[in-house]
Amino acid sequence: MGTIILAVVIILAIIFVKESLIIVSQSETMVVERLGRYHATLKPGINVIIPFVDRAKVIVALSRGRYIYTGKIDLREQVYDFDKQNVITKDNVQTQINALLYFQIVDPFKAVYEINNLPNAIEKLTQTTLRNIIGELELDETLTSRDTINSKLRLVLDDATNKWGIKVNRVELQDITPPESVLQAMELQMQAERNKRATILTSEGEKAAEILKSEGEKQSTINRAEAEKEKEILRAEGEAQARIRRAEAEAEAIRRVSDAVKDTKTNPANYLLARKYIDMLNEVASGDKTKTVYLPYEASNLMGSIGGIKDLFKD
Secondary structure (H helix, E strand, C coil), X not given: XXXXXXXXXXXXXXXXXXXXXXXXCCCEEEEEEECCEEEEEECCEEEECCCCCEEECCEEEEECCEEEEECEEECCCEEEECCCEEEECCCCCEEEEEEEEEEEECCHHHHHHCCCCHHHHHHHHHHHHHHHHHHCCCHHHHHHCHHHHHHHHHHHHHHHHHHHCEEEEEEEEEEEECCHHHHHHHHHHHHHHHHHHHHHHHHHHHHHHHHHHHXXXXXXXXXXXXXXXXXXXXXXXXXXXXXXXXXHHHHHHHHHHHXXXXXXXXXXXXXXXXXXXXXXXXXXXHCCHHHCCCCCCCCHHHHHHHHHHHHHHHC
């Protein structure tokens, strides 16, 4: 009989010791209540409590997408991946958005006693806040302002969850999915924009080509004009040089005639005029007779000039 009592006492002692010792893992904690009132927040390691008097406060936590009841509080940064929800933008476009929320419990006492269901409260607060923020933006702003939305959402959630002992570190929008009709319209718009840019580039290229072509034609015209100018200058210079040479030759001829007839009574001018008359008559006589018109002229001067030539050769 005594042996049985001793065995029972030993078993009860073992159970008492087991229930008295609680091992808390690193980065975790437990809130202990004594007779229904808050007693202590346990630290990582071995902690001693009074069995059947002290007990861990059971809270609701989210594990692998499901709500579970546990007495341990995870102090590490946690990630909540919320399901897609429908939100309406400022321009009345219904869009599906889902978000990631990174938060951390910094005050276990508040997380246990200030809110009943912490994961559900965070989820509902995130959804309503996201609807409010998106409702102030148009669809185009929603698609291009993710960083702005993330910053606003984090600030609002961090301020609202502060009294729950929560620190919201980061909020990220994963997907923003407009309706299929809007996606098709956006695709058509992007295609139109690409076509517009292509048309603009083509027109700019054609414009540049026309400018280069006109500049080339302008330069070609200038070059031709310069060439014609140089040609005319050279022709004029050539004609002037030829006239000078002819004038010099005639002057030399007149000088020699003057030297030849200076000892006679013959006028050099009459001699030269007579030679011109004779040359002209030869040209008239050798020309086309059907087209030649003979006009009367005063022959006395010609005859006098010829007489002068005769006197010249007589001497």
